[in-house]
Amino acid sequence: MTIAFAGNPNCGKTTLFNAYTGASLKVANWPGVTVEKKEGTYTCNGQQHTLVDLPGMYSLSTYTIEERVSRQFLLSGAADVVINVADASCLSRSLYLTLQLIESGRPVVLALNMIDILKKRGQRLNLEHLSQLLGIPVIPVCARRREGISVLIKKALCADVVQKNSAPSFSHIPVEKRFAWIEAVVDACLTGRRRAALTDRADALLLHPLWGTCIFFIIMAAVFLVTFSLGDLAKAPLEFGLERLCTAARQGLDTLCTTPWLISLIVDGILSGVGSILTFLPNIILLFFALSILEDTGYMARVAYIMDGIMGSLGLSGRAFLPMLLGMGCTVPAVMASRTLETRRDRLRVILITPFMSCSARLPVYILLAGAFFGKYASLAALSMYGMGLLTAAAVAWCTKNLGKKEKQAPLVMELPDYKIPAPRTVILYVWEKIQDYLTRAGTTIFLASILLWILLNVGPGGFVASMENSFAAWIGQKIAPLLVPCGLGMWQIAVALIAGIAAKEVVVSSLAVLLGISNISSAAGMDALRSVLAAYGFGSINAYALMVFVLLYIPCAAALATICSETKSRLWTIGAAALQIGAAWILSALVYQIGSLFL
Amino acid sequence: MTQIKKLLDCQTGDRFTVSQIRLEESLCHRLQALGIVPGCQIHVLYKKRIGTMVIRCRGARYALGAGAAKGIAGVRAI
Incomplete structure (x- = not known):
């Protein structure tokens, strides 16, 4: 049945x-x-x-x-x-x-x-x-x-x-x-007669024309600041564990008289690559915990009302902001959430702008680079990425407002549910699912990317190479690096990390660990090493910020592109979206670097 | 009862009885399914300057954009 x-x-x-x-x-x-x-x-x-x-x-x-x-x-x-x-x-x-x-x-x-x-x-x-x-x-x-x-x-x-x-x-x-x-x-x-509920009292404040908008931005800023600061505290034991694991693995493999290339593959390739990603798990858990609380209380739906005015000036209804907000968790479900919009034109425009919202996979990159280069301002530098993503999405929405066949904008019509105390089961299941996703990605995409990258870094046209400079990866990176010079990212290692990051954004971190030979890159010592290694190439804080902007805006991941393709049912549209993402990343990071270089 | 043209003209706290809906067919169907049909009572709970409002109708709360509110005609109860 x-x-x-x-x-x-x-x-x-x-x-x-x-x-x-x-x-x-x-x-x-x-x-x-x-x-x-x-x-x-x-x-x-x-x-x-x-x-x-x-x-x-x-x-x-x-x-x-x-x-x-x-x-x-x-x-x-x-x-x-x-x-x-x-x-x-x-x-x-x-x-x-x-x-x-x-x-x-x-x-x-x-x-x-x-x-x-x-x-x-x-x-x-x-x-x-x-x-x-x-x-x-x-x-x-x-x-x-x-x-x-x-x-x-x-x-x-x-x-x-x-x-x-x-x-x-x-x-x-x-x-x-x-x-x-x-x-x-x-x-x-x-x-029985309906008594005023908690929802009515809460809405009086949360939907206030002025305070409602202020409270929304304060809540979102708080979500990300908690994610960065508390997450960093919880990260320390994992970093310590990873360091011990790397040392133990190296010693154990040495004792077993394993060949040096295999030790390098396991310790410098797999453990450094995958391990560096795992240390960001506390940040990811905190981000999704906060988002699930927002979703399960009933506040999410109110955001559509709060943002209706701003979204209206971009030619979209407040409802279009929900996929964008979901995009702060993961781009894939966010792109799929565009189905709740009424017209095809609105759907396509939201699919175009949602990938600019900073997803959780980009978080490790910000934490690493901001932590290494911005000291006590690290949280602020990372937080600014969310603002920049939002502004880029708004700019693209504004530019596409009058493009294409003119369809009448569908006005906001959305039910606002009663507020509820979040159900622990729902929150735990939601966060657990995200942990599983993250660990699965670490065990599959990032694991394979780390191995592939190690091979490309250690093999060249003549077989095994003594120096990475002669490897296939260096050859590929050197072809692309000149294009990234205006963005302050003209290093072959950065070019390779960015290409690898198309598989999944966290791979940028694991790639940097493998490429620069820094084990436990997310620890304080690892960040110091990253800063000094990159400084030798003239890579300073402004370059790091340009790299964060590039990572924020270029192709979110292969899975997001596949989702865009299935939702739009158009390869041309998908290629166009990818070109827009790369173009926006290049232009904005170049602007950041060029203007920043004038002052720093 | 005071005659007014549109729900959009209502202010926070107003109560409104719908007499006619003039909107695109698909949007009319959506409002119908929500129970926003001629004869129904609407309570405007909050309204922004741009016209977006939160209304209560048949026990449920809805956020309604100005584009929808201006197509809903009726009378405001004092």
């Missing part, structure tokens, strides 16, 4: 889906988190059933791409039963889709989530009466606490046999009359 979870955005469909299937799909407290249809399995009494989590939709008349996915699936008849997840705290609106689902002819079970919010508001719902009026089973659930989920699935599994609906058919009835009927149903089932 195939059971589909359908309902309004942000009503708990994915939380339920995760509870049944054991999946850990992302959930958060803002509408539009799920943009793809996901399938999972649930076994009951030895029988396997397919569960399908659909993106949220307000009605079967679609408005955005992800709603179209849900509509197509529901109308295709692929689902044997539909579990209509509804937010009990917005019952009138939720029941509009319920009526449409009932009319579509599939058996429907109504799962009423968030009844606890009703209780907090001092309201009560007569579920039996609601079930009688709608003619479908109504099951109360608390998806977050996994309450009522076994009753719900049992009802769903037998719903295809027993269901007969008694709700009137509204096929040709105007929408106003549907809502009049819905209101009558809600009035008959809901008792």
